[in-house]
Amino acid sequence: MAVFARRSARALGVLAILGAGAGGAVLLAETAGLASGSAPDAIWLLACGLISAALAGVAAGLSRAAGRLVGVDLVADLALITLHRRSGEVLAVDHADAERTCLVESGLTGLGLFERIQVADRPAFLATVAAAALPRDGHLESLCELRLRCERAGETPVFTWMEVRAVPAEGGLARVHWRDIGATKAQAERDASARAEAERANSAKSRFLAAMSHELRTPLNTILGFSELLATDLDGQMDPARRVDYARIIHESGHHLLGLVNDILDLSRVEAGAYELQCEPLDVPALVGGCVEMMALEAKRRDIEVKSSLPGRLPVLVADQRAVRQVLLNLLSNAVKFSPAGGQVDLQAKVRAGQLVLSVADAGPGMAQDDVARLGEPFFQAGDMEHRRHGSGLGLAVVQGLVLLHGGAFQVASTVGRGTTVTVTLPLAPPAQASEPVVAPFARLGAGLERDADRRRA
Template structure:
């Protein structure tokens, strides 16, 4: 019968060959970083400046035309001829051409702009506007009723220069292209009269032009800073998006790995423990010669070794399952009143045989006035056994393990297991406290562990709201302290009066 292959992908399998799904964001980061390093003369940078100039011209398209209309209306009311109207029409047409070009540049993508041609077109447009202002500087008014007409023209030209310096500052040279000719025409027209006031106005215009050029350059530098800040903002946003996408990808992979781990542990708990129990049972029957004596004593030793190895493997599996349940938050505490002192005595008695085989002495130093704890007895017993097992494992023959149980300064209770073994270097303590972590001494030891005992102790204590401390010095020993908080200590119930007890018995 042919096997049917499921079309549904295994959601627990992580495909690490998949390309990064946010490569577009990474490319955007590179582009924005390139823009940050740009300087004047770079094509992309010049395109951004031209776009900025176009937006400024579109935004201020009505400022100077309104000034032109006001001048024309004032001139007609003052008795000037139709020349002022023709000048106004010509100037408005010139500014309309510049506004049309600005609108076209604003709607065009930056990558499609030719910065050299666009800059040239803008400068030509501003030069045409300058011809309009030159015409205005040449216009005379013999029949109008305006005193100091030449002074008024100079003031108008100053206002136009100021407005142009502000609106056209993003384009270098635009102010000079617009007002060099008008200032020259005004100076030529007024110096022929050589009147004191007009001469002062000529000097003022000539001095004002470089001043406004300086202002325009200062505003241009501000535009450059604006572009730089905007590029930096884009880069930061792109980096944040990249970091977020990487975090999402890492979280997805972690979730997949966690699901795969849970699936593996669930399978292992059934697939491994079931045959292990059979191996332990049969090897124990063979080692104890339940079904009859074995003629070869070597086989009996082999059966005992098989039983010991199977028991070690079963303990390892149980530790892995316990740690995985603790990390997943599925370890259920069966809380009840327990006596920490009694549990510690039982654990010391259970480890007595193992300690005696290594000629290690277990010293008990208990305070007898301890109250009950509201805790999981199995978890407390596992904590103490893990600490005792580690202490005996790393204590040399003829050493000593001291077990203390008592009160903490905050009103909680603690159990301390201290050995006089080789100790742990300070830089290896975080490794020892991590899952499957082993220090250099443990690696060199012939009696290696799994590296899960202390993480399980930390996890169980955290579930009880307690703390774990590991203090160690090289060549002096290690002390492990498990602390249960005050909230776990139960208050001692007051004794009932004798009369009340007698009444209850009746």
């Protein structure tokens, strides 16, 4: 029986060695002494050892296979793998994806790679490598992001963002994995820019609505206030002249409110790209004459003379009649409003380089250059409060939008104390396609308010 046990133990030990390699040999040596004693115990222990060693071998094999697969995935995702001294010097290059980095291994050793790192990022890179080469407090990995110069033949060098992950290597060295994160960074910047733009647009929209609400509230309060006074005169004791005056104020406020609403709607349609031009041949002298006649009553009431100066012959203008009439009426209305009593408004038309040039000049108070730059912003009104009460600040914004929609140009020249001249230029033929919508009123209003805030802070 003892002989059988020893032979069985020897056979199992050999099987263990064959099945588990060196681990089986060690296990056999540890259990050899037991084989000379109780045969069943020895056989049992050796059988258990065989099973354990075999399982360990299988696990090790799976681990090595998994490691190879992970390594393939990591390398496939990496642009570069390098071995560094603490000084940042490259001792070896394990992997270089020339397509991603525009680098070749021969140019990376020594300080070749370090010199391609943007100067501002080099301290962070050196700190990352040093932290991995001399790990402390159990931190075995160090990470940073930097910009690496990428060069292609015949192209201007550019910097691309890299994620640098350094881990300890034998001999106090650092193994560095480089991953291209340029696309991720660019997307993050686009997302941040889009969020900032959305926030600015939302803020500008809120300011625009607040300004619009104020402009609408003023004539509405006037209408409500004076109509209430008329409604309380139940016995008809109110002076007839006062009654007529109240009715006139209500009518003027209603007319102003209607014009304001129309301007807001037109401006919104123009800048949303929803204003469709109905272009047709226009008789410029007849159109100009009609607009001057429409302004005659208001000009007479203010003791303002409106004159028009046109050449003997003007070519036909192909444009949207309603839009051009509104441009002229808005320009004339502004000029009349801001001209002093006894003043004069001049409207001129001429042709230059295949374009119709219309200009309206007044002898009003004029504007500072900072204010001229802001004309066209919704609700912006130049000058002091005395002159601001005459309008809403939408007229020129509508003019600018309609002119740009025709593919034309809008210019303002003004001198404080000497008046203002507004010039619009329209192509005689309509554009091949409608111009792109001009900058949204919300954005232009927000930009103006931000400039005001900057001036106050200064």
